[in-house]
Amino acid sequence: MSSVRVLCVENHVEYLDALKYMLERAGYEVVSAMTGSQGVSMLTSQPIQGVLLEYDLPDATGSSVRAEMKRIKPDVPVLLFAGVGSQTPFLLRFFDAYLRNTEKPEWVFQDLDA
Numbered sequence: 001m002s003s004v005r006v007l008c009v010e011n012h013v014e015y016l017d018a019l020k021y022m023l024e025r026a027g028y029e030v031v032s033a034m035t036g037s038q039g040v041s042m043l044t045s046q047p048i049q050g051v052l053l054e055y056d057l058p059d060a061t062g063s064s065v066r067a068e069m070k071r072i073k074p075d076v077p078v079l080l081f082a083g084v085g086s087q088t089p090f091l092l093r094f095f096d097a098y099l100r101n102t103e104k105p106e107w108v109f110q111d112l113d114a
Helices: 013-025 036-045 062-072 088-100
Strands: 005-009 029-033 050-054 078-081
Touching (some): 013 029, 050 062, 050 088
Parallel strands (some): 005 029, 005 050, 050 078
């Protein structure tokens, strides 16, 4: 799993550190960004297999950043989240299960906003 690189975009350093720690413990290589523009730049310049994207960023909304990311790399899953809390372990388990499942039925994972 160490070859799977995940981009984590979170503007609060303490939350970013916690997410990075949990993802690395699950076997992922993690790169991080603290703004939407940094995240888009990293997505375009590095091989990224998945993105965790905070909704409330200082320079843009997560939904607008997600739309740009999907325009650039439509096959890379981008999971929006709003803050770190009691839901975070579930969110990370879901993200992990999605990235590990190589046989994804397309109809199940279609974008709802497409």
